Amino acid sequence: MKKKLIAALLISSMAISTLVGCAGKGKDGTKDPDKEVTKEVTDAPKTEDNKEKEGGSGDTVTQGKVLNIYCWNEEFKSRYTDYFEKAGKLPEGIEVNFVITPNENNAYQNALDQALLNQESAADDDKVDIFLVEADYALKYVDTDYALDVKADVGLTDEDLANQYQYTKDIVTDSNGIQKGTTWQATPGLFAYRRSIAKDVLGTDDPVEVQAALSDWNKFDDVAAKAAEKGYKMLSGYDDAYRTFSNNVSAPWVDGTKIVIDDNLMRWVDQTKAYTDNKYNNKTSLWAPEWSADQGPEGKVFGFFYSTWGINFTLLGNALATPVSEGGKEEVGNGIFGDYAVCQGPESYYWGGTWICAAAGTDNLPLIKEIMKTLTCDAETMKKITEETQDYTNNMKAMDELANSDFQSAFLGGQNHIKLFAEAAPKIDMSNISQYDQGLNESFQGAFKDYFDGTVDKDTALDTFYTSAIEKYPELTR
Structure with missing residues (x-):
């Protein structure tokens, strides 16, 4: 029954076309060029037969020959290649296959959903091993059995995860308090x-x-x-300015089945209308x-x-x-x-970020553990990523060292922006995150553009929002 409910959730999500955060964007802010999915993959959450041998705490595990990584652009591939594979950490005889589906019109989530639904019947070399998610839709995946516990299943320890910013853990923690993903980035x-x-x-x-x-x-x-x-x-x-308001709401988007528009979101509406009217x-x-x-x-x-x-x-x-x-x-x-x-x-607010999840049914747990530990837990690796790319990484120890150093950004006129990020990251509060954030935030922003332009009044814009929201999520009410 639980698998049927999960499947229903994933199938219903396929119908929603959305664009979030930096999804579908290249590093220059433009959309990634369309690419074909590099390999077709099919089915598999944990079964009773494989549950025990997948344990990450010293249990006997198998090592597959192919590691399939589902993602939507080249960003994680570059981090993996530069800071894991080139460091000589990939075991001999393992093929790493990146299944890249650009996130235009929700194509990435649709491809991932189908692969996860087919996971149990897939050949070992075709199973999803790692899949990446963004904050706005992370709960869709981590609150199911399709994503593994990074501690009990994968084998990371509290000590491994101790220096990660708390909000990056909260985003991928399921309704039972289990962390189902980990990230190399913090994005204050x-x-x-x-x-x-x-x-x-x-x-x-x-x-x-x-x-x-x-x-x-x-x-x-x-x-x-x-x-x-x-x-x-x-x-x-x-x-x-939207995310500075939406990240600071007082409650989740939905109470039971009722959509709740937070006062902070209406403050964004009023400010944006004033800025538009005043030509700000x-x-x-x-x-x-x-x-x-x-x-x-x-x-x-x-x-x-x-x-x-x-x-x-x-x-x-x-x-x-x-x-x-x-x-x-x-x-x-x-x-x-x-x-x-x-x-x-x-x-304070955050925007974006990419999380690594281990897929239930993978036969590559030892390798996944090593990738997660190296790229998201190792302070020296993460400090090196920041020094070489200026990407802010998810390790308080490493970032505090750079914050208190002579690190500089030439682009920012010699400013040490790491210091400001290090001050901002601990203040991020994700207590009001919900599985509806992606779709409802996008509907809300889209519904009010005509109001800002003066072609409809506020009540009409609100009606437009509710109509769009309930079309996406028929179980909700206004």
Whole structure:
């Protein structure tokens, strides 16, 4: 019966077309090119026959010949290749197969759902071994038997996981309190602002002084008005501030079966409407060409809410006049490289991240344990990732060492942004996460765009939201 319920959950999820966080985006902020799934995979949660031998605490285990990893882009592949395989940790005779399905129109989740539903009947070499998930839909998978306990099944210990940020554990903890995934990333958010614009509007570009001017939403609104007087926009578009509000709600989206719109989300609605009416934004949407252009040399926007990956990859790429792919260099003189800095902004939040889950039915538990331990628990490996890529990693010890060092970001004018991320990450609260976050957040944002543009009133936008929400989740009520 439990498997039938899980299957129903996965099948119903296939019908929902969504786009979340950085899913489906390349490191330059553009959509990944379409790729074919590299291998077709089919079925398998744990059975009573294999449950015992899969134990991660010294039980007898088998080692398969093929490790199938389901993901939606090349990011984890690069981390695995550079910091695990090149470190000589892959046993001889093991083939690693990345099954990459771009996440356009929910294609990745659909492919993964089908593979997990077919897992039990799949040949050993075709089984899903590792699959990756994002925060907004993690509970869809970790709150089922399709994802294994990273401690009891995989074999990681409390000591292994001790230095990971708590919120990264909470996101992949099921309703029984069992952690079902682990990640090499932590993705706290900051406010990235143009130094030159801050000097013109506030008389300073110093991160401490700029933070003092933006430390709460009332101050943020005051600076938006000052920026407008100087001919600048405070934000680019409708969605820029959304996650700073949605990450700080007082309760989950759903109470029983009733959809509950948190007051903090309505504060986002009211602020965005005011910014649109007062011309404090450019009326763009996330990932649109106009939004990306606002981050570049011709942009007149004070700043952008971005998390770790966004600053070091997307924002940096958009800031260059000549892209690296066209021969440009990441250095001062190319566009506005060096003209950005970061501060905490008015509220703590996070955006994005990728979690590694072990699939029930895998015959590669020893290798999965070693991958998880190396890439998500080993302080030296994680410190090296940050030093070489500026990706913020999920190890408090490693990040605190860099926060208190002379580490610098040339892109951010020599600022040690790791220090700010290290201060922000422990403040992230995931106590109100739910399996409905992805779909309802997207419906909510989409429903209010006509209201911001002035073509419908607020009540009509609310009705549009409820209609969209219940179409996605028929079990819910308003």
